[in-house]
Amino acid sequence: MPVKITETTLRDAHQSLMATRLRTADISPITEELDRVGFFPLEAWGGATFDSGIRFLNEDPWECLSTFKVRMPKTRLQMLLHGQNLVSYRHYADDVVQEFVRLAIKNGISIIRIFDALNDIRNMTTAIQAVKAAKAHVQGTICCTLSPVHTVENFVKMGLELENLGCDSICVKDMAGLIKPKAAHLLGERCARVSKEVKEYCLGFYGKPPGPIDPQIKKKIIGKEKPIEARPADLIKPQLKGLKKEAQRMGILKREEDLITYALYPNVAPKFLRGEIQEEALPINKLATAPGPGPSRSEFQADVDGELSNVRIYPVAVGPSIKEISIVPAEKTLPKDQKGAVLSPIQGMVLCLLVKAGDKVEKGKPIAVLEAMKMEMPVESPHAAV
Numbered sequence: 001m002p003v004k005i006t007e008t009t010l011r012d013a014h015q016s017l018m019a020t021r022l023r024t025a026d027i028s029p030i031t032e033e034l035d036r037v038g039f040f041p042l043e044a045w046g047g048a049t050f051d052s053g054i055r056f057l058n059e060d061p062w063e064c065l066s067t068f069k070v071r072m073p074k075t076r077l078q079m080l081l082h083g084q085n086l087v088s089y090r091h092y093a094d095d096v097v098q099e100f101v102r103l104a105i106k107n108g109i110s111i112i113r114i115f116d117a118l119n120d121i122r123n124m125t126t127a128i129q130a131v132k133a134a135k136a137h138v139q140g141t142i143c144c145t146l147s148p149v150h151t152v153e154n155f156v157k158m159g160l161e162l163e164n165l166g167c168d169s170i171c172v173k174d175m176a177g178l179i180k181p182k183a184a185h186l187l188g189e190r191c192a193r194v195s196k197e198v199k200e201y202c203l204g205f206y207g208k209p210p211g212p213i214d215p216q217i218k219k220k221i222i223g224k225e226k227p228i229e230a231r232p233a234d235l236i237k238p239q240l241k242g243l244k245k246e247a248q249r250m251g252i253l254k255r256e257e258d259l260i261t262y263a264l265y266p267n268v269a270p271k272f273l274r275g276e277i278q279e280e281a282l283p284i285n286k287l288a289t290a291p292g293p294g295p296s297r298s299e300f301q302a303d304v305d306g307e308l309s310n311v312r313i314y315p316v317a318v319g320p321s322i323k324e325i326s327i328v329p330a331e332k333t334l335p336k337d338q339k340g341a342v343l344s345p346i347q348g349m350v351l352c353l354l355v356k357a358g359d360k361v362e363k364g365k366p367i368a369v370l371e372a373m374k375m376e377m378p379v380e381s382p383h384a385a386v
Contacts, residue, residue, distance in 0.1 A: 004040035010068075011043045011080060020052035024064045028071060035072035041111045044068050045104075046079030050087035062107060069108030076110035078139075083116045083123040089376055094126045101130035113171055115141035121161055132166045140167035144174045144204070152187050159191045174204035342381055348372030361385055 014022040027044075034042060045065050053059040068077060084091045086100050101112065112131045116123040119142065131138035140162030142155050159170050172179070172187060179187075348370040355367045366378035 006041055006043060006078065007034070007037070007039040008043040010034075011045065011047050011049055015048050015052075020048045021056065023057050024059060024067055028067065031068060031071040035074050037075075039075055041076040041078035042072065043078040043080065043113070044072075045077065045109060046081055046087055046112075048087075062103075065104070065107050065109070076137075077108050078111040078113060079104060079109045081112050081114045081127055083114055083127050085123075086127075091123070097126045098130040098133075101127060102134055105131070105134045105136045109136070111137040111139055113139040113141055115143055115171075115173060117143060119143050119158060121158065121165070124162075125165060128162075128165045128167060137168045138166065139169045139171050140165065141171040141173045144172055144179050145176065146178050152183065152190060155187055156190045159195070163195055172204055179204075340383060340385060342367065342379060342383075344370060344379060346370060346372050346377055348377070351376065358386065 010022075010027055014020055045061070045068070049064070050061045053061040053064060065077075081087065081101075084097060086092055086097060092100075104112065112127070114124050114127045114131070124140065128138050128140065140159075142158050142162075144150070144155070155172075162170055170191060172184065174184075349372070351369045351371045353368050355361060355365075361367060361381045361384065363382065363384040364380050367381050368379040370377050370379055
């Protein structure tokens with residue numbers, strides 16, 4: 001079976017790198033070139049494109065889809081669907097899901113990739129059945145991550161459940177880049193071995209296909225613009241800050257040093273924390289160590305998205321002994337909380353305020369809604385106040 005390429009630039013690329021801010025007019029000039037390449041499908045709709053088009057771009061997403069279908073008649077168009085959430089952030093009634101799917105297919109979508117962030121097939125069933133009823137290609141999705149319960153065996157079991165629902169193909173969605181080639185091969189091999197009907201498996205790799213394979217596409221497109229570049233550290237900083245604030249809000253942040261270590265050395269920190277390598281292997285050793293008796297140490301300040309902490313790293317003889325790392329707040333540089341203040345759990349934009357001056361607010365009551373990376377989050381008051 002030849003390798004087929006699913007092109008996601010028109011959806012996932014600008015959603016992940018540019019907060020889904022490409023307008024239809026920005027994309028249209030390249031559509032005819034893309035149509036001549038010969039992609040298996042071209043994912044150009046769904047995900048956050050619907051929400052962002054209405055909220056930020058002042059565009060009708062349905063007109064965008066119709067434009068793509070007219071300008072790329074040779075290529076099957078694919079969309080990403082959040083199961084029962086459709087292209088939003090809350091569950092919808094079954095009849096709404098069914099009608100949305102019907103209209104998406106009517107207006108040009110040939111393949112619908114359906115997923116649920118928690119791999120809960122109950123949230124995917126109605127949408128899968130709706131695509132089957134419309135006689136379009138339905139692609140069931142397995143969201144991959146790493147944990148004691150996220151095993152190859154459980155993923156294969158989920159693949160069989162999706163097959164039994166009538167999925168035409170299965171997507172192994174590696175959204176965080178965690179799955180390794182051997183694990184991907186093992187998962188695909190086992191799924192194919194037990195599968196009776198599903199003949200196509202889509203692996204969620206980002207970038208060019210790995211290995212000596214010929215995707216058999218007719219043409220390559222080289223852009224004239226300078227590519228968007230970002231260091232891994234730049235990408236992790238805002239996520240780390242949001243994670244830290246959310247953990248603080250929930251009262252579960254007990255190992256802040258883990259977050260700091262991951263931010264500074266994302267490539268080696270996981271092995272260090274598991275005890276697979278010792279402190280000597282970390283780049284910290286390039287820093288000057290303090291002289292004097294006792295164990296040597298390195299001291300520096302960690303700037304995580306504008307927040308400074310003094311970090312002291314001590315050599316570790318055996319194991320992950322995280323107790324040897326101490327975090328000391330740099331009080332002169334950190335803003336102090338004001339009495340009665342409500343801290344934002346994430347860095348984002350205020351969508352709306354739910355209360356006005358003079359309202360009585362109960363502890364835990366939402367008072368505002370923030371938006372970041374297309375996700376909405378309520379801000380709850382930690383106080384009972386006016």
